[in-house]
Amino acid sequence: MNGTDRQMAALWETVRNKRYAEVIVEVRAAEVDRPFHYEVPPSWAQCVHVGTRVLVPFGPRKLEGYVVGFTSETDKPEKTKPLLEVLDDEPPLTEDLVELASWLSERYLCTKAAAVQALLPSGMRAKATTYLKIKDIEALSAFLPGTPEIELLDLLQNSPKTTKEQMLSSRPEWRPMIRSFVEQGVLEELYGVKQAIQAKMITYLICPLSQEQLQAALEEISPRAKKQKELLAHVYDLGEAAPMKDIFAETGASSATLKPLLEKGWVVKEEREVLRDPYGVQHGERQTKLPLTESQQNAYNEIRSAVDSDAPRTILLQGVTGSGKTEVYLQAIAACVESGKQAVMLVPEIALTPQMVEQFKKRFGDMVAVMHSRLSAGEKFDEWRRIRGGEVEIVVGARSAIFAPFRRIGLMIIDEEHETSYKQDDHPKYLAREVAMYRGRQHGATVVLGSATPALETRWWAHQGQIGRVEMPERVRGQKLPKVRVIDMRLELRERNHSMFSKALKKGIEERLERGEQIILFLNRRGFATFVLCRSCGFVARCPECEIPLTYHKARGYEQLRCHYCGYAERNPEQCPDCRGDHVRHFGTGTQRVEEELGRVFPDAKVIRMDVDTTTGKGAHAELLQRFRQKEAQILLGTQMIAKGLDFPDVTLVGVISAESSLYLPDFRAAERTFQLLTQVAGRAGRHELPGEVVVQSYNPEHYAIQFAKKQEYEAFFQHEIRVRHAMHNPPFRELAAFTSVNEDEDKALAVARRVEERMRRELSGREEVIILGTSPAPLSRLQGKYRFNVVIKYGRFKTVGAEVRTVYQEMAQEAKKLGGYLSIDVNAQMIL
Numbered sequence: 001m002n003g004t005d006r007q008m009a010a011l012w013e014t015v016r017n018k019r020y021a022e023v024i025v026e027v028r029a030a031e032v033d034r035p036f037h038y039e040v041p042p043s044w045a046q047c048v049h050v051g052t053r054v055l056v057p058f059g060p061r062k063l064e065g066y067v068v069g070f071t072s073e074t075d076k077p078e079k080t081k082p083l084l085e086v087l088d089d090e091p092p093l094t095e096d097l098v099e100l101a102s103w104l105s106e107r108y109l110c111t112k113a114a115a116v117q118a119l120l121p122s123g124m125r126a127k128a129t130t131y132l133k134i135k136d137i138e139a140l141s142a143f144l145p146g147t148p149e150i151e152l153l154d155l156l157q158n159s160p161k162t163t164k165e166q167m168l169s170s171r172p173e174w175r176p177m178i179r180s181f182v183e184q185g186v187l188e189e190l191y192g193v194k195q196a197i198q199a200k201m202i203t204y205l206i207c208p209l210s211q212e213q214l215q216a217a218l219e220e221i222s223p224r225a226k227k228q229k230e231l232l233a234h235v236y237d238l239g240e241a242a243p244m245k246d247i248f249a250e251t252g253a254s255s256a257t258l259k260p261l262l263e264k265g266w267v268v269k270e271e272r273e274v275l276r277d278p279y280g281v282q283h284g285e286r287q288t289k290l291p292l293t294e295s296q297q298n299a300y301n302e303i304r305s306a307v308d309s310d311a312p313r314t315i316l317l318q319g320v321t322g323s324g325k326t327e328v329y330l331q332a333i334a335a336c337v338e339s340g341k342q343a344v345m346l347v348p349e350i351a352l353t354p355q356m357v358e359q360f361k362k363r364f365g366d367m368v369a370v371m372h373s374r375l376s377a378g379e380k381f382d383e384w385r386r387i388r389g390g391e392v393e394i395v396v397g398a399r400s401a402i403f404a405p406f407r408r409i410g411l412m413i414i415d416e417e418h419e420t421s422y423k424q425d426d427h428p429k430y431l432a433r434e435v436a437m438y439r440g441r442q443h444g445a446t447v448v449l450g451s452a453t454p455a456l457e458t459r460w461w462a463h464q465g466q467i468g469r470v471e472m473p474e475r476v477r478g479q480k481l482p483k484v485r486v487i488d489m490r491l492e493l494r495e496r497n498h499s500m501f502s503k504a505l506k507k508g509i510e511e512r513l514e515r516g517e518q519i520i521l522f523l524n525r526r527g528f529a530t531f532v533l534c535r536s537c538g539f540v541a542r543c544p545e546c547e548i549p550l551t552y553h554k555a556r557g558y559e560q561l562r563c564h565y566c567g568y569a570e571r572n573p574e575q576c577p578d579c580r581g582d583h584v585r586h587f588g589t590g591t592q593r594v595e596e597e598l599g600r601v602f603p604d605a606k607v608i609r610m611d612v613d614t615t616t617g618k619g620a621h622a623e624l625l626q627r628f629r630q631k632e633a634q635i636l637l638g639t640q641m642i643a644k645g646l647d648f649p650d651v652t653l654v655g656v657i658s659a660e661s662s663l664y665l666p667d668f669r670a671a672e673r674t675f676q677l678l679t680q681v682a683g684r685a686g687r688h689e690l691p692g693e694v695v696v697q698s699y700n701p702e703h704y705a706i707q708f709a710k711k712q713e714y715e716a717f718f719q720h721e722i723r724v725r726h727a728m729h730n731p732p733f734r735e736l737a738a739f740t741s742v743n744e745d746e747d748k749a750l751a752v753a754r755r756v757e758e759r760m761r762r763e764l765s766g767r768e769e770v771i772i773l774g775t776s777p778a779p780l781s782r783l784q785g786k787y788r789f790n791v792v793i794k795y796g797r798f799k800t801v802g803a804e805v806r807t808v809y810q811e812m813a814q815e816a817k818k819l820g821g822y823l824s825i826d827v828n829a830q831m832i833l
């Protein structure tokens with residue numbers, strides 16, 4: 001064989017192997033949760049790959065799908081239809097992401113389509129569109145003027161870009177007519193796609209003329225057209241293409257001035273793609289590395305050698321609050337990038353402050369892409385394309401950034417790895433830590449799990465030697481961890497202090513205000529806000545839909561009760577609806593009430609309140625923090641969202657209004673969460689020169705989670721809690737999966753849950769390490785008018801029960817659907833609600 005023959009043979013080989021593409025279509029229904037076969041037209045063999053996005057016929061519809069493999073055989077070749085369209089030049093999914101999608105659907109029991117969608121930015125989804133083309137114009141023009149047929153003909157001739165969908169949405173009555181014309185062959189349907197989000201284009205202008213040509217052109221322009229001359233000369237002088245918008249602004253010219261110049265070809269238009277940069281490129285002051293402390297150096301070395309080894313490794317970086325984990329991350333990432341590999345940095349959504357992003361931008365310039373939920377779909381899409389196109393080496397982002405389409409990952413870091421926001425609450429219900437470890441195996445990459453208070457599972461694996469562990473036990477400048485005082489609020493009450501501030505906290509605040517230092521007040525109120533209770537009869541106002549207590553809100557003097565799950569709202573009752581008494585009071589403590597009380601007790605102090613109500617707008621969160629940093633206020637008051645990551649030099653006092661509300665959640669992780677929260681909040685104090693103090697108020701000061709948090713002794717807490725977990729057969733000794741059956745009809749919801757329980761017991765009977773908990777009302781037993789029941793199962797390894805769980809889930813999900821409800825499943829559930 002000569003060269004050409006060999007090439008031909010190779011080509012034919014490709015064509016033969018790519019006879020049929022296996023395609024996952026975008027339908028999420030379980031019934032079609034498998035790849036479908038489509039014929040690859042031989043001439044397309046070179047441009048269809050694993051990961052390519054295609055348009056395919058699916059029943060009467062045209063759907064988008066992804067190629068996940070190829071085969072040379074299919075069951076019914078005569079029935080197999082060809083692909084309609086290849087949607088991108090370069091496949092959006094890399095091969096390893098296609099593999100990851102398949103793992104996601106196995107591990108978290110979601111459909112393959114849902115898994116694929118999770119890997120892509122939302123703007124990626126294209127809309128399939130149909131255009132109509134006239135094939136037989138005579139047949140159409142035979143109609144009389146004024147008839148719909150002629151109207152259609154005019155429309156098609158005058159604006160051929162109108163899609164069939166657009167046409168039908170304004171003239172739905174045309175549907176039968178169009179269908180019959182297509183059947184008769186008068187019209188033809190052409191398929192096209194519209195990207196849901198378009199790349200943003202900007203028009204540039206350039207002058208292609210030489211010096212002499214320019215002179216000639218200027219002479220040719222009538223002397224009265226002064227503007228035209230000026231514009232031409234200006235564009236020429238620029239020497240390179242510049243945005244039309246800017247040129248117009250500089251010269252005062254308009255498109256009318258430009259038109260004749262374009263027609264003569266003296267100025268040329270050029271469409272250029274721009275990428276939306278949500279943060280703007282911060283040029284200039286690049287921040288340099290800090291010299292590392294001894295324990296930072298030690299941690300860095302450990303991570304560095306793991307990255308260099310190209311073997312998949314996971315390392316727990318356990319560093320106390322203020323030990324300088326961020327600097328270790330930054331330097332490890334720099335080393336990773338220098339060695340030609342890419343890095344992913346995950347931070348909890350609410351810790352992803354501009355301050356945090358800025359650090360990365362300053363250190364790495366435009367090598368960094370940022371991904372988080374507050375970006376617009378267009379911004380997300382652009383950042384994603386910068387990653388896919390190999391323009392950046394580093395991604396900083398929330399949870400889903402773990403799917404960054406990098407080719408060669410060297411390092412993935414999860415900061416505050418214990419955070420619950422790393423579990424996705426919608427399908428696929430993945431845990432970022434597990435995805436990172438899977439990708440780590442694919443890429444031979446290192447995963448770093450950083451925290452001062454690691455998840456119990458993570459710490460246990462390190463104890464077992466399944467993952468590595470490095471410690472950073474001291475703060476960077478050797479500052480002491482802040483002193484924590486726990487105040488027994490029951491005693492305060494006995495001593496007739498009815499205020500929400502204990503004497504100690506009040507005194508602490510006074511001192512700081514005098515010294516011009518700053519204070520953070522933290523309100524722990526996960527799931528428990530201000531509720532309304534009648535002191536005479538005990539009536540509690542509840543949401544008629546969800547049955548959870550309503551939350552008291554006061555805005556512009558207007559008192560309202562709101563359900564913070566479904567948004568239901570009603571007026572605050574002046575009289576008790578039950579006993580008609582007038583002793584209805586709001587209880588519990590909302591940030592607003594603390595703010596009011598602060599205003600009363602410390603009338604001169606400036607307070608910044610941060611909670612869901614004050615941080616809804618884009619950038620509001622950042623702005624409030626910035627104002628606090630600039631010392632516009634002495635007190636920062638907030639909820640969970642101020643618990644982590646913040647680093648303010650002048651904060652010397654942190655107050656926790658009440659430690660308990662997270663302690664009484666119906667969740668075996670309640671103690672762990674309370675410990676983590678208190679330790680993290682305490683860690684905000686005294687991080688710089690000034691020593692810090694923490695005051696925690698509690699009605700249960702003897703609880704072990706509070707006692708260990710007081711001493712900030714993670715290891716001691718771990719030792720204690722791990723025994724509790726072992727005794728109760730809870731993670732890390734077992735994993736949990738939770739089925740939730742939801743229905744408007746309580747009996748139906750319960751019936752499905754009972755069936756699930758029964759089926760699971762039968763399927764897994766006698767299986768070692770398996771525990772099936774009885775059907776129970778979910779902690780959120782009624783949500784948005786629907787009843788919810790849970791069935792929780794515990795098992796050793798998911799692999800050993802996965803097949804049975806999947807079967808039962810799929811069958812029962814069908815049954816739940818038939819009954820007008822649904823069944824969901826959460827594998828490796830982190831919080832059962």
Ligand SMILES: Nc1ncnc2c1ncn2[C@@H]1O[C@H](COP(=O)(O)OP(=O)(O)OP(=O)(O)O)[C@@H](O)[C@H]1O
Binds near residue numbers: 291322326452647683
């Ligand atoms: N080697 C160093 N030399 C001097 N300052 C440092 C060094 N490393 C970190 N710092 C500073 O120490 C402070 C605390 O660091 P950082 O915020 O990274 O701590 P952390 O371990 O992430 O704590 P937390 O878990 O509370 O978020 C920061 O102000 C940081 O700039």
Ligand SMILES: [Zn+2]
Binds near residue numbers: 534578579580581
């Ligand atoms: Zn009452």
Ligand SMILES: [Zn+2]
Binds near residue numbers: 545567784
């Ligand atoms: Zn509600």
